[in-house]
Amino acid sequence: MPTYEELRAQAEQARQPTPGPQRPLIKVGVTTCSRAVGAQETLDAVRKELADRGLEADVMVTGCWGLCYAEPIVEVAHLGRPAVLYGRLTADKVPQLIEGAVATDRVGVVPELALAVLADEPLEGVPPLSASGGLEFFAGQERRLMANCGVTDPDSIDQYISRGGYEGLAKALGMTDEQVINEVLESGLWGRGGAAFSTGRKWEFLRGANVTPKYMICNADEGDPGSFVNRNLMESDPHLIVEGMAIGGYATGASYGYIYIRDEYPLPVERMEAAIRQARERGLLGGDVLGSAQTGARPGGFAFDLEVVRGAGSYVCGEETGLIASIEDARGMPKIRPPFPAQAGVFDMPSNVNNVESYANVPLILREGAAWYASVGSENHKGTKMFSLSGQVQRVGILEVPLGTPMSDVVMGAGGGPPEGRALKAVQPGGPLSGIVPASDVGIALEPEPFKERGMFMGSGGLVVLDDSNCVVDLAIYFEWFAEDESCGRCTTCFAGTRRLLEILKRISSGRGRSSDPEIMRLLADTMSYANCVHGQAAPTVVMTMFSFFEEELNEHLYNKRCPAKVCRGMVRYEVVHHSDKLPAAEAICPTQAVVRENGSYRIDQGKCIKCDACREQAPYAIAVVDEFGPG
């Protein structure tokens, strides 16, 4: 088995992704997000354009920077010059790019297409990709977990190793298991999957279990809608997770691991499986990890291997006991804890469940040390956290910031806030169980306490932004629908509770709310807090935070039968309010022939109208959404 030094030397020798003389390096990010907007076609077009023109260049696939809003992204690097990122580079723009950035002698920048330059200073008016000014989306970011994202080829173990990858594992193998756990404890790392429990403590529990085999489980179910940070890591830097799990295995005495990936994530499955295969080939997984039998890290060496399990579409399989049941082939129903996984986990054997991002922190802690790790963050929370930003923001994407960063820096700064002309209304953090933060609190620190104080959770990293065109009651209906739909059905409190909440909210949104409804919902929430797992317990959070922070809006629905944002369908209707030359277009687009022409003027047939908004899109001046009940 090769030692780490041998692997490192081998990796450095493998051709490194740097531009050569007269040979630029072109990187194309290919991930789920970018493929959705044609990155694969861009990659093909780059290769074809180079071949057609007989140009010399290296083309490389990378993961992504998290700049979803600007995908597909192509990077062009020339020897001795800062590399330039080009954004929204669909295949049709490839000829222009190759002409301007590769074919011409002056190895120039194409400012019309450029997004950012990988340097500290602007270049030909193109902003730098730096945390201290430059591209807005990068402002305030601290890229540690994401250091390789968009930079390296996720399918290349050599690139990972040559940038310090697996050094953490090598270091760990030179320490005792107790020392490794102490290092993790000292860093203060806590689980990123939602519950924020100390990772080191959890590992201590597993280490203390004296039954074997023990298992390391990676929770890559990422079921919270609007969270996609785990996906980005798996697609862009899969070895980071493999390494983190192997270190965990060594520290706890686990010999095998499962990575449970949700069914909606086919590309992460591919990339994680490829990473596992490569790690095995290099002796970083298997019967004798990094030649540990000879170096005497542990009597008989350290043996560890991994396997990917693909989920099949179930939110509660993200709950750790549900996940374990699903790995065991059963219905993925959460169980009552205790016993905790460290006592009886997968196949009743001691197990440890951590989130993708939790594991991904570990190699960095081991490589750079707990002190380095704790050098960023807030008073009580060290390290960084990844967030995915979506909804009503100008820039959708993924970023990594120190814990404790004001949420407004992310939402309003990096994300640019809501679209032009609209006002921020709220931020929905971390999934269906987490609650809704009102705009007035957008400045709270991104760490667990400020959320807890408000009866919410920070959750796993999703930040979904609402503006004044959105309705809080409507969002609550969505989340209660989701909670009801995904309830595993074990507890009546949960499946019937969510159903009742949903019924009541739907009734309110259709203008048939009753003054007794809030009290019933509070009572339900109280009862549901006795459900077996957090799914049922926290399902009413969104409704409760609506009571706390959006009471006026709720009461408007309840007592005045009015939806201020004009979203709740039962409380609005479409009317022709002006004459306009766009009304024929409205008539033509209407899917139900509800825009009726009579004696040269138009009206909406309310019996036919399904309130889809298409006519108003066509004729926004002539057609308006008006309140169904009471004065418009």
Next chain:
Amino acid sequence: MTKITAGPSHTSRYTALDPVPGDVELLAKVRELIDDLSPDNAELLTAFHRIQQAYGYVPRETIPVIATKFRTTPAMLYGALDFYSEIRTVPPAETVVEWCSGPACLLKGSMNIRRVLESILGCEMSQNTDDGAFGLRLVQCDGTCHLAPLVRREGRYIGPLSVSDTIRLARELKGEGEPEPVPESGGLKAGEGQPAVESAAEQEGGGA
């Protein structure tokens, strides 16, 4: 590197099944597909995925075959199958439109899109039309929220969609070339609340 030794607890309830009637060829193919899997390795979900990959769904008649392979009962197996929303037991429609149910899409107007798809294609969400020509499938957010609101068709993402775009798409799928008296509205997206001024003429003419 010790792998599991204990099989899932429910295998203990296994009793051999009688040979199952059904499409002999299909059943033989399915047996072949899952031949290398083992109940001891907890590979039932893998079996479902492989079969669905091959046929677009897990045909009900294959359940006893899978049960036999995994030394469990069809009831147990059906229980597991039924639990997972991405495993289907009815054949997919000829044309399937996947509609994202996620929050970013919701806030950007996905409900309007759903409504027109249901109305024009003639089927409810998560259903197929009676003739099997069209089907609507509810999917969860996969983090492509920069395209919200979106639908997917044959793996292709379509978004951000306005309601008008969606209507045109649905009509096209139905083969209804629609008479368009005016050029497209150009970029106005669903839910972008503020009414834009349409033309100077109507501003003057229609103000009253």
